Amino acid sequence: MTALRSVVDTRAGEFAANRESMLEKLAEIDAEHAKAVAGGGEKYVKRHRKRGKLLARERIELLIDEDSPFLELSPLAAWGSDYRVGASVITGIGVVEGVECLISASDPTVKGGASNPWTTKKSFRAADIAAQNRLPVINLVESGGADLPTQKEIFIPGGRIFRDITRSSAAKVPTVALVFGNSTAGGAYLPGMSDYVVMVKERAKVFLGGPPLVKMATGEESDDESLGGAEMHARTSGLADYLAADEQDAIRLGRSIIKRLNWHKKGPAPRSDYAEPLFDVEDLLGIVPSDLKVPFDPREVIARVVDGSDFDEFKPLYGSSLVTGWANIHGYPVGILANAQGVLFSEESQKAAQFIQLANQIDTPLVFLHNTTGYMVGKEYEQGGIIKHGAMMINAVSNSKVPHLSVLMGSSYGAGHYGMCGRAYDPRFLFAWPSAKSAVMGPAQLAGVLSIVARAAAAGRGQEYSEENDAAMRAMVENQIEAESMPMFLSGMLYDDGIIDPRDTRTVLGLSLSAIHNGPVKGAEGGFGVFRM
Amino acid sequence: MIHNLLVANRGEIARRVFRSCRDAGIGTTAVFSDADAAAPHTREADVAVRLPGDAPGETYLRAELIVKAAADAGADAVHPGYGFLSENAAFARAVLDAGLTWVGPPPVAIETMGSKVESKRIMTAAGVPVLSELDPASVTEADLPLLVKASAGGGGRGMRVVRELGELTEAVESARAEAGSAFGDPTVFCERYLETGRHIEVQVLADSHGTVWAVGERECSIQRRHQKVVEEAPSPFVGEAMRAELFDAARKAASAIDYVGAGTVEFLAGPDGRFYFLEMNTRLQVEHPVTENVTGLDLVALQLSVAQGAKLPPEPPAPQGHSIEVRLYAEDPAAGWQPQSGTLHTFEVPGVDREFTHGAGLRLDSGVESGSVVGVHYDPMLAKVITWAPTRDEAARRLATALAGAKIHGVVTNRDLLVNVLRHEAFLAGETDTAFFDRHGLDTLARPLVGGDAEKLSALAAALADAARNRAAATTLGRLPSGWRNVRSAGQRKVFTRGDTTHEVLYSLTRDGLRAEGYDDVRLVSAEPGRVVLDVAGLRRTFAVARHGNVSFVDSALGSVAFTAEPRFADPSAALAAGSLVAPMPGTVVRLAVGVGDAVAAGDPLLWLEAMKMEHRIAAPADGVVTELPVEVGLQVEVGTILAVVGERA
Secondary structure, eight states, rough: OOOOOOOOTTSSSSHHHHHHHHHHHHHHHHHHHHHTTTTTHHHHHHHHHHHTTHHHHHHHHHOOOOTOOEEEEEEETTSSSSOOOHHHHHHHHOOEEEEEEEEEETTTTTTTGOOOHHHHHHHHHHHHHHHHHHHEEEEEEOOOOBBBGHHHHHHHHHHHHHHHHHHHHHHOEEEEEEEHHHHHHGGHHHHHHOEEEEETTTBBBSSSOOOHHHHHHHOOOHHHHHHHBHHHIIIIIOOSSSSSSHHHHHHHHHHHHHHHHHHOEEEOOOSHHHHHOSOOOGGHHHSOOOOOOOOOHHHHHHHTEEEEEEEEEEEETTTTEEEEEEEETEEEEEEEEEEESEEEEEHHHHHHHHHHHHHHHOOOEEEEEEOOEEESSSHHHHHHHHHHHHHHHHHHHHHHOOOOEEEEEEEEEEEHHTTTTTGGOOOOOEETTTTEEEEEEOHHHHHHHHHHHHHHHHHHHOOOOOHHHHHHHHHHHHHHHHHHHHHHHHHHHHHSSSSSOOGGHHHHHHEEEEEEEOOOOOOOOOOOOOOOO | OEEEEEEEEOOOHHHHHHHHHHHHOEEEEEEEEETTTTSSSHHHHSSEEESSSSSSOOOOEEEEEEHHHHHHHHOOOOEESSSSSOOHHHHHHHHHTTEEEEEOOOOOHOOOOOOHHHHHHHHHHHHHOOOOEEEEGOOGGOOOOOEETTTOOOBBBBEEEEEEGGGGGHHHHHHHHHHHHHHHHEEEEEEEEOOEEEEEEEEEEEEESSOOOEEEEEEEEEEEEEEEEEESSTTTTOOOHHHHHHHHHHHHHHHTTTEEEEEEEEEETTSSEEEEEEEOSSSOOHHHHHHHHOOOOOOHHHHHHHTTTTOOOSSOOOSSEEEEEEEEEEEGGGTTTTTTOOOOEEEETOOOOOOOOOOSEEEEESSSOTTEEEEESSSSSEEEEEEEESHHHHHHHHHHHHHHTOOOEEOOSHHHHHHHHHTOOOTTTTTTTTTHHHHHHHHHHHOOOOOOOOHHHHHHHHHHHHHHHHHHHOOSSSSSSSOOOOSSSSSSEEEETTTTTEEEEEEETTTTTEEETTTTTTTEEEEETTTEEEETEEEEEEEEEETTTEEEEETTTEEEEEEOOOOOOOOGOOOOOOEEEEEEEEEEEEEEEOOOEEEEEEEEEEEEEEEEEEEEEEEEESSSEEEOOOOOOTTTETTTOEEEEOOOOO
């Protein structure tokens, strides 16, 4: 065992400034989270409560085990869009009767819980997480269906929702629908496709066509209850397996269903006798410089995330701009790749490719801690084969079969984002710190590149180049790229699974690893692409 | 010489007698009913003999079985304890006829004193002051209030206070019925009732050589339903002159019937200091330890000596200091003294100096221990807690503190009442009489020791212990922070009830510590399933928390509280039909007043339940019709059993 040491000086002015800056960003994110928690706003919350109903988050709180943790996913989905932050659905991983489940609850206070394009994207992401990690799914249903004006973005791709439920079932991962209210038309297939269905008496309404549509289609006079009431479905159609007396009862029944799943996790069990890190997680607030141009030692982070601050570094003397090594997080063994000096050179790329293969040999999940400005550019490096070496790393990341977890601590620019298992490389989970930024390159660099190109084009055309316009263009581009690199923007786009407080990193990774271990954890058996040598 | 003694009793008194036997090198034999198969007294004896069945009538009252048990076990003597057969002359004779030593007075003395009517006559003749007997037929307003008593009675059974002439006939009838069923002798008599009397009794001890000791007096005025609750020696009411008179009267009483052994002459004293003979108990009393504590005598050892023919010294030792005993009952004073039953998960009295033996400090004579099951068949007294100190105030303080700090989990007890009494200014001023509870009111005296902020803090401790327990028991993510959220919405919610009070504890355990609604000045220091430490406005307080079933028991220096944890979910199928009447306590259905289909008015009796020597009336909660009556006479019911359903009138 190799216990990390820390040289963080928590009394230094720099540390305090970093901390201050991080706390400010956290406060901003808290404010955005609060918007999501507020749902459709006071008026609609009040109306919902007045009907004797629980709010979506209250339903979740009651569903999960008392005092257990809950990891909400994509809480800032739809941030920066025309839709409410949170995208009118809450998704997350919670423990129900000791079983980690993917819980999805539509928020009826936001436009009746209707799906908009962001709701669909967020639900897809949740379904992916459930499928990749073998998590039973519990849908808490009360939705007015699709937001019709945006149907073009929802209808055709949205069919995936129902496909995913039955594919989950086919994979022997149970799905449960607790129907609290409307679940009509297409929405009716949500309970329709689920393994277990609970409907709340006098509340659930599940039919393909309501009375007006039936009247138009066949001339038949009908009413809600006979077409889709909970009693009818429980006694006559058989769509409801359980009739709940009220919302609490539906949740109680949902819990009893999970309790009887005889659920076994397929991954190896964690060690239970692990030690907490030796260093205070509070320090994580002051470790990342407010100016990302200043590098920081990721070992300071690792020392505050892994069990007992115990980290065995691999190849410490080679490619020192990337730290690789082995550790445990909440009893689960992991391999860690963490950027140390921002830039990835050929050595770092090759080291990473080897390390990733080693992790696959021993079926060990990988954690990527991002703070990279990308692969090195320049004549010397191009001639040294940086593309080949970067490609080796990307090949290894792409074809690795062990679960990957990514945390964007600082920069995650350019192909470095790819090599460090960015979103497109399907990490099981990807979280960002408030300090993170991600884009093809830094805003100033991008503006500068555009300026040089424009200047050259003007020269080619023999035109005079306006320095004033150039400055304005650069400022505009810089601002835009800066804004689009920010974690809230990226989170809104669902490019991460959530922005987390750095102090929660260990908890989030532990919870993610535990969720991952519901499925088997197996490395690749060969099967990598051709490594260019 | 006695070599092996059988104690024809159970509980603390059996253990008490065994202790003296062990000191004397005498072997011990216990008898036990099926309900007592695992009781401490059964386990402690050298040999234990089973008395099949549970009810006293099948077991501890079966003289022939007990005599046979003694023979089977090779016991050569029998001690009857108190209650049961202790004042049964036929039993005493049976013991003697079997050639065994009877640790008690001669059967004739028992018989004489067993008849209250007869004993009063003899006492009058001996010059002992008595209250004259009144003939119910000629009673007038001027004689009121009066007391109807069973001649063969004891322990308050078959006793009625009559304050209006109109009540007399019914009181006599019901006392007769109760006496008949309890003692097999329906004879009752009437006498004047002293509303504010003080119950003062004198412990006597006589040998078979003519020496009669008046060992000392005890005061037992604080009673509920004629059952003693707090007893002490000496009496704060008795001065030297009165003591001399009392002792003289007691010796006369014992001598008049040629008494041998330990006995107690009970008197009722008026405010003027005049006292009247009530009765003589021809056995060891429950409250004998206070006398032991002030005299330094081992009364059981002396009983054994006297039974073996020993001669007493001419005078007993002079009493020293003050001793107070309380009877800890499994009963709910605030709910009409309802007896309680159930598993006593924890029974720990802090700082006990001695058990079943006299001396300074804190003495515990307990029939139960942690894990004991308190049943419905016998007296609900759990234990006697006794202190001795140089002064009365010190004895009271020590006793109150010990009781307040006791961990008693599982059954409701009269503990809070006892502490309130011991700390009551009237008690401390020595102003005790038989109307103590009525005068000061149960609203005050049975008030829970813990209330208000202390109760609220205890509820928080219960919630946090519960959270720690949940985390410890979690099979998944058990070591992640309790109730962790990346997006905070509502916190955790736990609901506890205590009586009519509901505590909804809303809390989150954040990285900045505890956040609990309404607990702004409380900081969490540590929380484990069994122990929660809180910093309350700068004061660090430790709470011990034990959970049994859905009840959380919280003990701290603030006092003890039991909370019922509300389940997160109610199973709708478990809900009772409206109008259902459930058994308030375990017991036996003794009479039905109605049948299915009968119309009833609110308050009409439906049936009677007998539990713990008392008949409880189950009355209609509202006007209606009896729609269900799923019980019959003789049926044993548990708490919560549906006895009847009263529906709306068609």
